[in-house]
Amino acid sequence: MTHVLIVDDSKLMRAMVAVCLRPLGEVDFVFAGTGLEAIEQLALAGFDLVVLDLDMPELGGLEVTEFVRTQDRLRGLPILIVTSRGDAESRARLMAAGASSFLEKPFAPQQILQQARQLLRSEAAA
Amino acid sequence: MTTLHVTFRVGTADYALPAAQVLHLESFEIATHVPGAPTYVAGLMQVRGRVVPVVDLRLRFGLASIEHTIDHRVVVVQVGTRVAGLLVDSAREVVQLDETSFAQPPEILDRQSAGFVTAVATLANRLFLLIDVSRIIGEELTHA
Amino acid sequence: MNEPNEPIDLQEFLGAFVVEAEELIATANASLLEIETAIGDATSRPRAVRELFRALHTIKGLASMIGVEPIVEIAHALETLVRAADRAGGSLHRGAVEIALQAVGAIAERVRAVAEHREVTKAPEALLAEIASTEAGSVASIPEAAIPPEWRTRLSPSERQQLALALEARVPVWTLSFVPSEANAARGITITTVRAGLGAIGEIVKVIPRSVAATADVKLGVAFDILIASDATQLAIAEAASTDPERVFPLVQRVPTPAAELDLDSFEPVERDDGGAILGRAVVRVELPRLDDLQDQLSLLIASRFRLEREIGCFSELGHNVQRLHEIVRIQGRLLRDLRRAILRARMVKVTEVLEPLTILVRSLARSGGTVVQLELDACEVELDKAVADRLLPALIHLVRNAVDHAIELPDQRVALGKPRAAKVRVSCIEVAGNYLEIVVSDDGRGIDRAAIARRANCPIDDDARLLEVLTSPGFSTRDVPTKTSGRGIGMDIVRRIASDLGGELSMTTQLGAGTSFTLRVPVTIAVMDVFSFQCGPQAFVVPTAVVDEVIEVDAERIVVPLNLHADGTASPLSLIERRGHAIPVVSLGALLAIDSGKRARKALVIRRNGDPIAFTVDRMIGRQEVVVRTIDDALVNVPGIAGTTDLGDGRPTLVLDLNELGIMARERGME
Numbered sequence: 001m002t003h004v005l006i007v008d009d010s011k012l013m014r015a016m017v018a019v020c021l022r023p024l025g026e027v028d029f030v031f032a033g034t035g036l037e038a039i040e041q042l043a044l045a046g047f048d049l050v051v052l053d054l055d056m057p058e059l060g061g062l063e064v065t066e067f068v069r070t071q072d073r074l075r076g077l078p079i080l081i082v083t084s085r086g087d088a089e090s091r092a093r094l095m096a097a098g099a100s101s102f103l104e105k106p107f108a109p110q111q112i113l114q115q116a117r118q119l120l121r122s123e124a125a126a
Numbered sequence: 127m128t129t130l131h132v133t134f135r136v137g138t139a140d141y142a143l144p145a146a147q148v149l150h151l152e153s154f155e156i157a158t159h160v161p162g163a164p165t166y167v168a169g170l171m172q173v174r175g176r177v178v179p180v181v182d183l184r185l186r187f188g189l190a191s192i193e194h195t196i197d198h199r200v201v202v203v204q205v206g207t208r209v210a211g212l213l214v215d216s217a218r219e220v221v222q223l224d225e226t227s228f229a230q231p232p233e234i235l236d237r238q239s240a241g242f243v244t245a246v247a248t249l250a251n252r253l254f255l256l257i258d259v260s261r262i263i264g265e266e267l268t269h270a
Numbered sequence: 271m272n273e274p275n276e277p278i279d280l281q282e283f284l285g286a287f288v289v290e291a292e293e294l295i296a297t298a299n300a301s302l303l304e305i306e307t308a309i310g311d312a313t314s315r316p317r318a319v320r321e322l323f324r325a326l327h328t329i330k331g332l333a334s335m336i337g338v339e340p341i342v343e344i345a346h347a348l349e350t351l352v353r354a355a356d357r358a359g360g361s362l363h364r365g366a367v368e369i370a371l372q373a374v375g376a377i378a379e380r381v382r383a384v385a386e387h388r389e390v391t392k393a394p395e396a397l398l399a400e401i402a403s404t405e406a407g408s409v410a411s412i413p414e415a416a417i418p419p420e421w422r423t424r425l426s427p428s429e430r431q432q433l434a435l436a437l438e439a440r441v442p443v444w445t446l447s448f449v450p451s452e453a454n455a456a457r458g459i460t461i462t463t464v465r466a467g468l469g470a471i472g473e474i475v476k477v478i479p480r481s482v483a484a485t486a487d488v489k490l491g492v493a494f495d496i497l498i499a500s501d502a503t504q505l506a507i508a509e510a511a512s513t514d515p516e517r518v519f520p521l522v523q524r525v526p527t528p529a530a531e532l533d534l535d536s537f538e539p540v541e542r543d544d545g546g547a548i549l550g551r552a553v554v555r556v557e558l559p560r561l562d563d564l565q566d567q568l569s570l571l572i573a574s575r576f577r578l579e580r581e582i583g584c585f586s587e588l589g590h591n592v593q594r595l596h597e598i599v600r601i602q603g604r605l606l607r608d609l610r611r612a613i614l615r616a617r618m619v620k621v622t623e624v625l626e627p628l629t630i631l632v633r634s635l636a637r638s639g640g641t642v643v644q645l646e647l648d649a650c651e652v653e654l655d656k657a658v659a660d661r662l663l664p665a666l667i668h669l670v671r672n673a674v675d676h677a678i679e680l681p682d683q684r685v686a687l688g689k690p691r692a693a694k695v696r697v698s699c700i701e702v703a704g705n706y707l708e709i710v711v712s713d714d715g716r717g718i719d720r721a722a723i724a725r726r727a728n729c730p731i732d733d734d735a736r737l738l739e740v741l742t743s744p745g746f747s748t749r750d751v752p753t754k755t756s757g758r759g760i761g762m763d764i765v766r767r768i769a770s771d772l773g774g775e776l777s778m779t780t781q782l783g784a785g786t787s788f789t790l791r792v793p794v795t796i797a798v799m800d801v802f803s804f805q806c807g808p809q810a811f812v813v814p815t816a817v818v819d820e821v822i823e824v825d826a827e828r829i830v831v832p833l834n835l836h837a838d839g840t841a842s843p844l845s846l847i848e849r850r851g852h853a854i855p856v857v858s859l860g861a862l863l864a865i866d867s868g869k870r871a872r873k874a875l876v877i878r879r880n881g882d883p884i885a886f887t888v889d890r891m892i893g894r895q896e897v898v899v900r901t902i903d904d905a906l907v908n909v910p911g912i913a914g915t916t917d918l919g920d921g922r923p924t925l926v927l928d929l930n931e932l933g934i935m936a937r938e939r940g941m942e
Binding site (some may be wrong): 263 | 341456559706775863864865900902904905906908910911912915917921922923924925
Binding site (some may be wrong): 009010011012013015016033034036037039040043046055056057058059063065067071073079082083084105106107108 | 280283285287289319320322323324327328330331332334335337450451455460461462465476477478479481484491492494820843
């Protein structure tokens with residue numbers, strides 16, 4: 001069973017990502033609408049992948065990524081950033097903060113599925 | 127997939143425990159006898175600031191007790207929140223055991239060690255008996 | 271559900287898109303109106319600007335996924351403008367608000383078109399051009415001097431403005447923490463509900479996640495530090511966040527400080543209004559001896575239950591069905607265990623309280639030593655027994671003092687070494703398995719030169735464990751050695767003794783040039799008792815002095831033996847002894863514990879059981895002392911008569927006997 005945490009303040013976006021990732025097989029999706037909720041969810045259970053939006057109230061994706069990487073327990077957790085921000089600076093900052101991968105909106109369902117598969121595979125191998 | 131195991135000797139047999147359950151190995155001098163405790167409980171020992179009950183595995187396995195030698199060791203294990211010591215004749219090796227090589231213990235063996243042995247592993251022509259630590263320290267007693 | 275090979279068509283989400291887009295448009299409009307009103311009041315609304323940005327950003331993202339280009343274009347243009355405003359401190363001027371309202375209107379039109387399956391017209395060029403040429407904000411920014419340094423570094427410009435505005439408007443600003451846990455979640459309390467609750471009574475400026483010790487309830491230890499501006503009462507805020515009013519603080523330095531340098535001279539902590547802090551929460555000061563009394567009473571209760579159990583056993587032997595009785599007694603056992611735990615909890619104090627005095631200590635030491643030191647207290651939510659805390663504090667003071675006095679280099683030296691000017695001394699604590707606490711005192715100072723110590727001690731030192739042994743050997747002092755790499759001063763043997771007295775351990779690691787770290791591992795709950803120590807045969811035991819009425823001499827003349835008189839004069843099980851004109855039952859403790867003493871019992875401890883005295887003979891009294899008693903409840907050694915263990919100084923566990931229970935046992939065996 002794969003556990004995926006989808007973090008985005010848009011309900012529709014969360015649903016779309018979930019639909020795109022269903023072909024992964026036996027997946028359990030947990031949704032969080034803010035960076036805070038995301039961290040809370042991570043505190044209460046384990047996940048195999050986090051799909052993370054950047055701009056969210058109070059705590060954004062960058063800060064969540066930074067915080068997650070300070071936790072020993074979550075060192076290997078793959079973080080896939082999904083955002084409309086396409087600029088190189090954001091991308092660089094996020095990768096430096098420890099994001100595993102970066103996907104710009106709009107993306108095709110196949111793209112995010114591929115990325116997710118790749119990240120899950122390399123996590124399992126680790 | 128191989129896992130690290132701590133091995134030790136009690137009587138004429140070699141036993142093994144997953145290293146993950148073992149906190150550390152201590153030499154054995156003396157344990158404080160606890161009147162009224164089961165005979166196989168050697169007593170209490172102070173180990174790295176903790177007071178742990180020590181189970182004499184010889185007695186637990188139905189063997190006669192012997193005089194203590196410098197080879198004697200106490201294998202300090204942790205099961206859940208309980209920490210206990212296992213007094214053994216000697217504990218020298220740490221080996222990698224391949225779980226796929228684990229087999230059911232033969233019936234005779236099982237009867238003798240009263241269900242403490244869960245499986246038998248082979249490594250380079252040597253036989254290791256894998257034991258159920260929870261059973262040995264009487265995990266069922268805690269739920270009484 | 272889609273088959274793995276079927277392409278996923280996001281057009282299915284069109285309906286959902288319309289719904290969410292309209293919600294976002296409503297949010298955007300509301301934010302714009304708020305901002306416009308604020309302009310009228312010559313102020314700004316950074317939070318509203320942030321919300322506006324997010325709404326636009328989300329619309330853009332959704333529209334791009336669904337594939338409505340014109341909406342993407344308009345949203346993108348406006349978003350750029352609003353982002354610039356947010357980055358500059360979060361204000362928009364009237365012109366910008368006007369154009370923004372127009373743009374949002376244009377988006378709304380097109381969303382309608384999508385909903386009605388009409389064609390979506392292109393983004394109007396004129397509008398896009400106007401947006402591009404509009405400047406962002408111009409309401410003068412508020413000076414931010416009032417914001418404490420450690421919050422300043424963690425807030426964005428817009429958030430700083432928001433905070434500064436609140437402070438300027440004299441809206442009270444509070445900090446508090448929320449720790450998510452499974453227990454909280456089960457009650458429906460999550461960071462989301464807390465956020466909503468707080469948002470309803472104030473304006474949240476920022477929420478920052480912080481690592482805390484993991485617990486059984488929460489595997490990944492996290493706490494959320496919340497900064498909120500609100501006119502509501504401390505009590506209301508506490509309620510909204512499901513915490514205690516005591517833990518809602520006016521803006522003070524209560525969050526873990528980052529490595530910002532403290533200017534010791536100008537450092538004035540904000541006064542906490544203690545009168546108002548204890549709102550609606552009952553706190554009672556209890557003296558420790560009273561809790562000790564409670565524990566004694568509990569022991570008697572436990573003994574009584576054992577007795578009940580035995581009687582039930584007798585009853586069942588007569589053929590009666592005692593299942594229900596057994597059940598009731600079993601539940602009693604559990605209730606008593608819970609009660610014992612509750613009493614132990616009443617003795618607990620928070621680690622943070624224990625560590626507080628250290629801050630003042632560090633400040634004064636650093637000032638007199640000419641060093642710049644910052645004390646970082648990473649105190650978790652852990653509590654520990656007051657008795658442990660009282661004994662622990664001197665040890666911690668020793669360690670911290672040693673660190674500041676000996677390990678920290680002068681500021682200029684540090685800078686020359688490439689280290690930050692301000693040294694850091696960190697005291698942190700975490701709970702570890704088996705009911706222990708690990709308190710770590712670490713510094714980024716000189717480190718200890720093993721080679722130098724080895725020379726001084728005239729013996730080889732291979733590792734840190736050996737180094738610690740040498741440093742803590744009594745009489746070893748490094749005071750005479752030039753301070754540069756001499757390591758710690760005196761007092762280390764005391765620290766180690768404190769640790770082992772408590773039933774714990776002291777360990778250390780050090781790296782020359784980088785710093786040193788000491789770890790004290792101590793049990794979380796213990797009890798300190800006054801006890802009599804004595805011997806039965808070769809084994810030593812102790813009993814609490816509180817239960818002992820008297821210690822009397824035992825000699826042959828005083829023993830009144832009704833029946834079984836042994837040739838050697840030793841008291842047989844059924845014996846009486848003369849005491850103060852009465853004949854009281856006397857039991858051989860050695861015999862009861864099946865210990866072959868081979869000696870004549872010389873002394874006896876007299877206790878009272880249900881008002882009746884009974885004497886226990888022992889071979890030799892050792893003495894009377896105060897010891898740390900640790901309860902043991904491992905199933906393997908859960909026997910009646912043993913209350914716990916202690917260490918009389920020989921490093922081995924010595925059993926603490928419960929004479930009440932033993933008295934019952936004696937009776938059962940027909941020994942009295």
